[in-house]
Amino acid sequence: MKKFLTLLVTAILAVTCAFGLVGCGASTRDLDDILSSGYITVATNAEFAPFESKEGETYVGIDIEIAEKIAEILGVSLRINNMEFESVVTSVQKGQSDLALAALTINETRKQAINFSDAYCGAAQYLIVKATDTTFDACTTKEDVETIIANMTNGTKATAQAGTTGFFYIKGSEAFEFDGYSNINATSMNTATDAAQDVINGNAAFAVVDDEVAKQLVATMSGVKAIEIALSNEEYGIGINKQNLALKFVVDSIIAEMKASGEIAEIIARHTAE
Amino acid sequence: MVIWQMFVDSFITQGGYKEALKGLAVTLVTAISALIIGIILGTTIAFILLSKSNNPLVKTLKIFFKGYVAFFRGTPIAVQLLFIYFVIFPAIGLGLLKAEIVGIIIFGLNSGAYVSEIMRGGILSVDKGQTEAGRALGLSSVQTMLKIIIPQAVKNVIPTIGNEFVSLLKETSVLSFIGVMDLTKAFREIGGGNYEYTIPYLILALAYLILVYIVTNIVKNIERRMRASDRQ
Amino acid sequence: MIDNNQTFNNEILVKVNNVYKDFGKVKVLKGVSCNIKKGEKVVIIGPSGSGKSTMLRCMNLLETPTYGEIWFEDKLLTPVDPYLHFDIIRQSNTYKQLIVNEKDKNPDLTDEQLDEQVIALIKKDDLLKKREGKEFKLAEKKFYNENYLDVNLTRRKMGMVFQHFNLFNNLNVLDNLTLAPVQLKLKTKEQAEEKAMELLCRIGLEDKAKVYPSTLSGGQKQRIAIIRALAMEPDVMLFDEPTSALDPEMVGEVLALMKELADDGMTMVVVTHEMGFAKEVASRIIFMDEGKIKEENSPQEFFANPKDERLKEFLSKVL
Numbered sequence: 001m002k003k004f005l006t007l008l009v010t011a012i013l014a015v016t017c018a019f020g021l022v023g024c025g026a027s028t029r030d031l032d033d034i035l036s037s038g039y040i041t042v043a044t045n046a047e048f049a050p051f052e053s054k055e056g057e058t059y060v061g062i063d064i065e066i067a068e069k070i071a072e073i074l075g076v077s078l079r080i081n082n083m084e085f086e087s088v089v090t091s092v093q094k095g096q097s098d099l100a101l102a103a104l105t106i107n108e109t110r111k112q113a114i115n116f117s118d119a120y121c122g123a124a125q126y127l128i129v130k131a132t133d134t135t136f137d138a139c140t141t142k143e144d145v146e147t148i149i150a151n152m153t154n155g156t157k158a159t160a161q162a163g164t165t166g167f168f169y170i171k172g173s174e175a176f177e178f179d180g181y182s183n184i185n186a187t188s189m190n191t192a193t194d195a196a197q198d199v200i201n202g203n204a205a206f207a208v209v210d211d212e213v214a215k216q217l218v219a220t221m222s223g224v225k226a227i228e229i230a231l232s233n234e235e236y237g238i239g240i241n242k243q244n245l246a247l248k249f250v251v252d253s254i255i256a257e258m259k260a261s262g263e264i265a266e267i268i269a270r271h272t273a274e
Numbered sequence: 275m276v277i278w279q280m281f282v283d284s285f286i287t288q289g290g291y292k293e294a295l296k297g298l299a300v301t302l303v304t305a306i307s308a309l310i311i312g313i314i315l316g317t318t319i320a321f322i323l324l325s326k327s328n329n330p331l332v333k334t335l336k337i338f339f340k341g342y343v344a345f346f347r348g349t350p351i352a353v354q355l356l357f358i359y360f361v362i363f364p365a366i367g368l369g370l371l372k373a374e375i376v377g378i379i380i381f382g383l384n385s386g387a388y389v390s391e392i393m394r395g396g397i398l399s400v401d402k403g404q405t406e407a408g409r410a411l412g413l414s415s416v417q418t419m420l421k422i423i424i425p426q427a428v429k430n431v432i433p434t435i436g437n438e439f440v441s442l443l444k445e446t447s448v449l450s451f452i453g454v455m456d457l458t459k460a461f462r463e464i465g466g467g468n469y470e471y472t473i474p475y476l477i478l479a480l481a482y483l484i485l486v487y488i489v490t491n492i493v494k495n496i497e498r499r500m501r502a503s504d505r506q
Numbered sequence: 507m508i509d510n511n512q513t514f515n516n517e518i519l520v521k522v523n524n525v526y527k528d529f530g531k532v533k534v535l536k537g538v539s540c541n542i543k544k545g546e547k548v549v550i551i552g553p554s555g556s557g558k559s560t561m562l563r564c565m566n567l568l569e570t571p572t573y574g575e576i577w578f579e580d581k582l583l584t585p586v587d588p589y590l591h592f593d594i595i596r597q598s599n600t601y602k603q604l605i606v607n608e609k610d611k612n613p614d615l616t617d618e619q620l621d622e623q624v625i626a627l628i629k630k631d632d633l634l635k636k637r638e639g640k641e642f643k644l645a646e647k648k649f650y651n652e653n654y655l656d657v658n659l660t661r662r663k664m665g666m667v668f669q670h671f672n673l674f675n676n677l678n679v680l681d682n683l684t685l686a687p688v689q690l691k692l693k694t695k696e697q698a699e700e701k702a703m704e705l706l707c708r709i710g711l712e713d714k715a716k717v718y719p720s721t722l723s724g725g726q727k728q729r730i731a732i733i734r735a736l737a738m739e740p741d742v743m744l745f746d747e748p749t750s751a752l753d754p755e756m757v758g759e760v761l762a763l764m765k766e767l768a769d770d771g772m773t774m775v776v777v778t779h780e781m782g783f784a785k786e787v788a789s790r791i792i793f794m795d796e797g798k799i800k801e802e803n804s805p806q807e808f809f810a811n812p813k814d815e816r817l818k819e820f821l822s823k824v825l
Contacts, residue, residue: 086466189452203373
């Protein structure tokens with residue numbers, strides 16, 4: 001019993017500490033801090049080609065190039081914080097990273113935690129199925145696909161990367177405005193590759209992944225194909241801490257410039273050329 | 275408190291508590307099943323590794339089990355999960371096994387390796403005279419082992435087996451690597467619902483503390499009862 | 507007091523034949539031979555390290571001889587030691603070779619003399635090699651198959667009592683007594699329990715049937731250990747320093763029980779330091795020193811007229 005009381009006291013202290021931490025807010029770097037420090041940190045999950053991935057020691061991808069451009073314009077060096085996707089938003093929210101560039105779909109829930117820059121890229125969700133699977137071959141519209149999924153056996157397993165739009169598409173989410181499928185067992189895997197691997201192994205019936213990423217996966221992994229019908233429509237934005245309005249202003253103008261000059265389209269085209 | 279409200283939203287209003295309970299069930303079922311598999315497997319392996327028989331089958335098994343124990347004690351459980359679930363099982367045609375079942379199997383195999391070392395120590399710690407007396411009466415080595423040595427070895431190793439169970443409970447926290455929702459993953463998803471992780475993680479930590487506390491007490495109880503039966 | 511003129515049934519129960527025992531580099535037994543006849547009470551004494559416990563433990567193969575053979579009631583317990591069987595030696599290539607050689611050297615020896623000489627040579631110099639040819643191997647195998655009996659079966663008829671009792675700690679007294687008979691399907695549970703209670707009553711410990719060994723005194727444990735061995739109805743009882751680990755006041759009760767057994771006619775081999783017991787109960791006393799049997803005699807002769815120097819020294823110190 002005594003031990004339990006000690007436990008309880010520790011817990012209460014922990015809560016108070018946590019309260020304190022959240023109360024005074026994370027130690028965020030504002031634009032001046034970034035400029036004077038000489039570097040900017042970007043949170044990402046480099047397992048999402050063609051947006052971000054690693055080739056040996058180097059980070060490559062659409063988001064990486066955009067990040068490099070932002071750093072160049074600000075006159076600072078770029079530091080990539082590679083982490084699990086689910087931690088990307090929190091990293092910026094707590095001030096541990098200055099920006100989040102991770103094919104991050106803009107949605108209401110995320111907006112409560114962080115700010116987004118203006119959208120820089122559009123995306124849709126595609127299905128990935130086993131190469132030999134003909135279930136969806138006859139589909140031509142989004143509704144076709146949805147009907148088939150809704151009629152699948154109860155408890156069918158489908159995968160997606162943890163925390164991504166694709167996952168919430170299957171599971172359902174108010175914030176994303178997805179109904180989800182109650183007959184499907186939505187399983188979250190650490191990476192999009194893992195989600196696809198499960199489909200290749202036959203363990204999952206399908207996976208839901210962002211369009212460009214789906215195409216990339218299909219090109220590099222054998223045994224899967226993508227059903228290229230947009231199941232949803234979203235936009236990517238760059239995540240910025242709510243307190244750093246100056247940074248948001250700067251990033252928005254950079255993005256606007258890159259869009260107008262066609263640079264973003266060119267970057268995207270280059271990374272999706274294969 | 276905003277964070278408290280957000281937690282209530284995610285946990286109660288949106289039904290996150292159901293996921294938490296499911297996750298808790300997965301954690302407990304995996305740990306308990308793995309322990310049972312581990313004890314059966316581990317005791318068998320210990321018995322074979324300690325055997326002095328010249329039987330060629332026994333000798334082959336000895337080599338195989340030595341390799342098996344080395345692998346499972348020499349690699350992190352997370353690596354074992356990834357390797358076996360994504361590589362080995364699909365290669366040998368078990369790719370369609372449910373991830374939850376695979377999780378139990380892998381944790382069971384892992385536990386078996388550790389328990390075999392525990393049991394080996396336990397068996398060796400039983401006084402040699404017990405074996406000699408059994409054999410001198412004409413009992414075979416198997417009979418002596420089963421009826422005299424192992425019961426005493428088990429009594430000696432109960433605290434250590436209890437520790438193994440506590441380890442299992444905690445190690446299941448990486449089941450998410452193969453897409454299984456355990457207690458940890460459930461709370462990560464609860465927090466991930468609105469990106470407010472403070473209270474979910476706090477409660478997650480407390481939950482494990484309480485689980486471990488309960489298990490440790492149960493083990494102490496069992497140990498006390500087994501020792502009491504010796505003092506009639 | 508055992509009547510030493512009593513004629514024994516000549517049946518040899520245990521035969522220790524030229525046994526050597528090495529523990530790594532340490533040679534503990536250096537060629538001991540000993541026959542235990544039915545009804546004998548053989549007491550083995552000697553300084554520590556003399557190998558007396560080892561020889562006793564070889565009898566039921568708790569230690570396996572490095573060379574030599576152990577027999578129990580005409581059954582071989584150890585592998586065949588060819589040096590002990592002339593017929594087998596004669597099948598070896600070495601023998602055949604040497605016969606030829608010796609015949610050349612000494613052409614006028616008779617076949618019998620040749621045979622004797624060659625065999626003596628082989629034994630003296632350990633001339634048998636690992637491979638002695640098919641006939642040799644066959645002879646060995648034949649002998650083995652004809653005489654070998656699994657040691658687990660022979661041990662049923664040899665009871666052993668240990669210095670540290672070795673009662674099974676996880677079982678109560680009754681289960682200790684009934685485990686082996688029941689497991690080996692020699693008795694049903696009821697029969698075994700009946701016999702066990704009978705034995706317990708004999709030593710006045712019937713009220714301890716359900717207790718666990720940890721609650722008993724040393725003397726009680728040892729007496730129960732003795733009846734545990736008796737429950738298997740053995741033909742010979744081996745005692746390895748049965749009272750050495752007991753407090754002095756309990757030594758008496760254990761020795762008394764052993765004397766009772768002796769009076770009932772049990773064949774016994776006892777390694778002990780208890781000279782009084784030896785004098786009173788033994789039909790033969792063996793003195794061992796440095797891995798060899800140095801002297802054996804009836805108790806009267808043994809104590810009255812010791813011949814071996816070391817024995818004289820030993821007796822002067824312990825008596």
